[in-house]
Amino acid sequence: xxxxxxxxxxFLAALVMPVVCGGIVYALANDAYDAFNHFGFINFITSDEWxxxxxxxxYGALPFIxxxxxxxxxxxxxxxxxxxxxxxxxxxxxKGKKIASxxxxxxxxxxxxxxxxxxxxxxxxLRPIIMSLNISPQGSxxxxxxxxxxxxxxxxxxxxxxxxxxxxxxxxxxxxxxLGATRAEVIRKVIFPxxxxxxxxSYILAIGRALGETMTVTMLIGNxxxxxxxxTSTGNSMASIIANQFGEADGLRFSSLxxxxxxxxxxxxxxxxxxxxxxxxxxx
Amino acid sequence: MEFVKPVLEFDKVCVSYTxxxxxxxxxxxxxxxxxxxxxxxxxxxxxxxLLRAANLMHNLYPNIHVNGDILLNGENIFQMHPIDVRRxxxxxxxxxxPFPTMSIYENVLAGFTLNGINLSKSEKEEVVxxxxxxxxxxxxxxxxxxxxxxxxxGGQQQRLCIARALALKPEVLLMDEPTSAxxxxxxxxxxxxxxxxxxxxxxxxxxxxxGQARRISDHSMFMYLGELVEYDxxxxxxxxxxxxxxxxxLTGKMx
Numbered sequence: 001x002x003x004x005x006x007x008x009x010x011f012l013a014a015l016v017m018p019v020v021c022g023g024i025v026y027a028l029a030n031d032a033y034d035a036f037n038h039f040g041f042i043n044f045i046t047s048d049e050w051x052x053x054x055x056x057x058x059y060g061a062l063p064f065i066x067x068x069x070x071x072x073x074x075x076x077x078x079x080x081x082x083x084x085x086x087x088x089x090x091x092x093x094x095k096g097k098k099i100a101s102x103x104x105x106x107x108x109x110x111x112x113x114x115x116x117x118x119x120x121x122x123x124x125x126l127r128p129i130i131m132s133l134n135i136s137p138q139g140s141x142x143x144x145x146x147x148x149x150x151x152x153x154x155x156x157x158x159x160x161x162x163x164x165x166x167x168x169x170x171x172x173x174x175x176x177x178x179l180g181a182t183r184a185e186v187i188r189k190v191i192f193p194x195x196x197x198x199x200x201x202s203y204i205l206a207i208g209r210a211l212g213e214t215m216t217v218t219m220l221i222g223n224x225x226x227x228x229x230x231x232t233s234t235g236n237s238m239a240s241i242i243a244n245q246f247g248e249a250d251g252l253r254f255s256s257l258x259x260x261x262x263x264x265x266x267x268x269x270x271x272x273x274x275x276x277x278x279x280x281x282x283x284x
Numbered sequence: 285m286e287f288v289k290p291v292l293e294f295d296k297v298c299v300s301y302t303x304x305x306x307x308x309x310x311x312x313x314x315x316x317x318x319x320x321x322x323x324x325x326x327x328x329x330x331x332x333x334l335l336r337a338a339n340l341m342h343n344l345y346p347n348i349h350v351n352g353d354i355l356l357n358g359e360n361i362f363q364m365h366p367i368d369v370r371r372x373x374x375x376x377x378x379x380x381x382p383f384p385t386m387s388i389y390e391n392v393l394a395g396f397t398l399n400g401i402n403l404s405k406s407e408k409e410e411v412v413x414x415x416x417x418x419x420x421x422x423x424x425x426x427x428x429x430x431x432x433x434x435x436x437x438g439g440q441q442q443r444l445c446i447a448r449a450l451a452l453k454p455e456v457l458l459m460d461e462p463t464s465a466x467x468x469x470x471x472x473x474x475x476x477x478x479x480x481x482x483x484x485x486x487x488x489x490x491x492x493x494x495g496q497a498r499r500i501s502d503h504s505m506f507m508y509l510g511e512l513v514e515y516d517x518x519x520x521x522x523x524x525x526x527x528x529x530x531x532x533x534l535t536g537k538m539x
Contacts, residue, residue, distance in 0.1 A: 171381040175445070177344060178375035179452065180367045181398035189398055193385035 025265070032259035035059060038252060044259060050225040050241075052253050059256035061263065063227045067235040068264070071146045071217060072210045074231060076203065078150035083157040083206075087199070090158070091165030092191060104159060111155035119219035122148040127220070136232040140222040143231050148220060149210050157206040164198030164282060165191060201278035208271040212264060214239035238264040285503065285515055289357075290314035291486045292338065292373075292456055297352035299333050299342060307333045309510040310352070315456075315503075320478060320487045322501035322518065324494060326539055330510040331490045335458050338488065339373040340366045356455070371395070373456045374449035374485075379465050380441035382433030382448070389429040391444055392416060395452040415447040418484075419477055439470025443477065450485070457481070459489040463496065475500050494534060498522050506530045 036044060039059065047060025086107055094100035126147060127139035135143065168191050176190045192199070222234025223244055236244065238260050249257055292315040299308040308330040315321050323331040333342075342348040343366055354361045361369045382391045392412045396403055403411065412429070416422040421443045425436070433444055442462060449457060459478075463471035478487055478500055491497050497504050497518060504518040506529070514521060514530045525531040532538040 169381065171377055171379055172383060174341065174344070174375075175377060175381050175383070175448075176394070176398055178339060178341065178370055178377075179395040179398050179448065180371040182367060185398050185400070190383060193383075 025262075028258055028262040028265060031255055032262045034252060034255035035259040038255075044256070045263065048227045057252055059253060061238070061256070061260050063225055064236050064238045064241045064260055065263070066227055067142065067221065067237040067241075068211060068239070068267075070142055070228065070231065070235075071149055071221070071237055072207055074142065074146035075149035075153060075210045076207055078147055079153050079157055079206065080203075082150070083154045083161065086154070086158040087161035087165055088187065091162035092187065095166060104162065107155045107158050109155075110151065115152070115213060115215040116219075118148050118152055119216040122216060122220045136234075138222060138234065140220050141232050141234045142221060142228055145217045145220040145237075146231075148216050149213055152213065152216065153206040153210050156209050157203050160202030160205065160279075161195075161199045164195040164202065167198070168194045195282075197278060198282035201275050201282055204271060204275035204278060208268055208275060211268050211271060212239055214243050218243045285314060285316075285517075287314050287316045289317065291317040291357060292488070293353075293355040293358075294334070294338075295353040295355065297334065297337055297350065297354060299330070299337055299351075300349050301347065307510055308337070311507075311512045312352075313505060313512060313515050315486060315488060317486055318482055318484075319502040320482050320489060320500050321503045321505065322497035323488065323490045323505045323507060324492075324497050324533070325505075325507035326533065327492075329507040331505075331507050332460050334507070335460055335488060335490050336375075338456070338458055339370050339375050341375070367399070371399070371452050372454055373458060374452060374454035375458045376442070376445050376449055376460070376462045378461045380438055380445050382436075382441050382444050384432065384434045386433060387430045388425050388433050388436070388444060391433040392447050392451055394448055411451055415451045416444075418450060418481065419443040419447045420473075421447060437470070439466050439473055442466060442470070442474060446474075446477070446481075450481075454485060456486045456488060459487060461490050461492060464492060471496070494522075506533060508533070 039047065044059070045061050045065060047058070048062040049058045049060050050063060051058045086103065090100045090104045090107075094103075122144060123140075127144055130136060130141075130144050131139040172190055172194065173186055176186045181189070217237050218240040221236060221240050223236055223240065224234040225236055225241070228235035242257050242261055245253070246257055294311050294313045297308060297311045298306055300306045311334055323335060325331045336342055337350050338354055338361075340361065342350050350362075356364070356369070356372060361373075382388075383394055386394060389408075389412055390397070392415050393403070393408055396411075413422060413426075416425060421440060424440065428435070433441060436444060442465075446457075446462075463474050466474065475496060478489070481487065489497075489501065501518045504516065504521045505512055506514045506521070506525075506527070508529050514525060514527045516526070521530065522534060525534055529538065
C-alpha cells in the first residue's frame, strides 16, 4: 500500500513539469492570438514595420527574427575557432592530463558567469574597441552582440565536443598511426568523421543557447527596430525587443510581443529537440 | 639466435612506463626474414610492449620511455622518421577495428588516404583486389565493397585489417594477439593465412595461445617479467626447453 502511495506522489510530481510547459505554451498562444488574428501569421513574420504611433499601429516581427538569426549565426561562426581547438586540446592532445582538466574547468567557468557581467564587459570594454577601430560609430550593434555571444557559447560547444572526441576508441587511432598517419591526418580522417555527428550536435545545442540569450544582447545590440542593413548596424533580437518593450506595452503591441515570444519559444524548442536527437544517435 | 641477414634486430631494448619499473628489460633478439616468430608469455610479461616498440607506437605516449636499439635491415629505427618506420613495419591489433566511417574498399586503401598518397582509379582497384585476395577475403566481399567494414563478421574484419596493413607492402607485420577476439574457425582461417603470407612478409606475432605458436611459428620467444627468457626454434623449444621457467609455462605449471 505504501508503495502505491509513493508511486502516486512520484507520478503527480513528475506530471507538474509537462503541465507547466503546456501552460506556458497555452498562455503565450492565448495572448498572441490577437496579433496573429489582426495581421495574419505570414504577414506578421514577414513584415518589417514596427510602428506603435496611436492610430497607425502596425507590428511585424521580421527585423527581430532577422536580428536573432543573424546574431546567433555570427556567434556560431566566431565561436568555432575558439571552441574547436579547446575541444581537441582537451579531448585528444592532452586527454586525461592535468593541463586538460585545468583548461576545461576554466572554459566551463565561462558558462557560470552571469550574462549581465558579459553585457557590462561588452558595453565598457568591447564597445569602445569597436568604436576606436571605426567599425561602427556607436559601437553597439549586431556584430558587438555576436562577439560577446560567441564567448558565452564557447563552453557549451567545447565541453560537449570534447566528450565526443574522447569517445573515439584508441584502437582506431592506433590503427591509423600504425599505417603511418600523422596526428593531423588522424584528427581529420579518423577522429572527425567518427565524432563528427556528436560535435555537430554540440554546436546545435550551443545555438539553442545563443537564440534565447537576452540580457547581453539587449545591452549590446543597440535597440533599433528596423531591419539591420549590415552586420555592423544596430538592431534588436526577438528576446531583446521583448525585454525592452514589455513594460510599456498593452493591447495589440503587447500581443505582438507575446507572439514574438511564442515564435522564439518554438524555434528554441525545435533546435533543442534536434540537438538532443542527434546526440542520442551519435553515441558510439 | 643468429641469422645471416636478419630483417629486424632488437638490441638491449628496455621499455618503462614509470621511472621505477621496467616492462621490458634488455631484450636482444634477431628476427629471421620471411619467418613467423611467436612471442609467448603470461599476461603482463611485456610481450605486447616489446612488439609495440618495433613500430614506434610508444612514441604516441610521452610517459613511455624506450632505450636500446631496434634495427630494420641494419638501420636504426629511432633515427628514421616514425611515419616511414610505421609504413615499413605494419601492425594488426587484438580487436578487429576497421575504420567505421569507411567502406570495405576505403578501409583497404586507408594507408594511402591517411598519408595523402593519391592513386589512380585503376591502381586503387588493383591494390584492393590484390590485398583482399591475399587475405582470402576477395570472394566473400567483392560484391559488397561499398558496405561499411563494420558490417563484416569478426574474423572477416580482422582479415580486412590485415589487408589494410598489407596494402602498404610492409617488410614486417606485427600482430598483437590477432585471434584472441575470434572464434576457433575464424582463428584457424587467420593461422592458415599467416602461413601463406610469410613468403612476402616477416611476421612477429604475440600470442597467449601455445597451440597457435606451435602450429604456425618457426621461432618462439618466451618472455617472463619483462625478460626474454628463451628464444629458439619453436619445435626445439616445445620439445626440449632450456630454461625451467619456459618448461613450467609450456607444461601449464605456470600461467
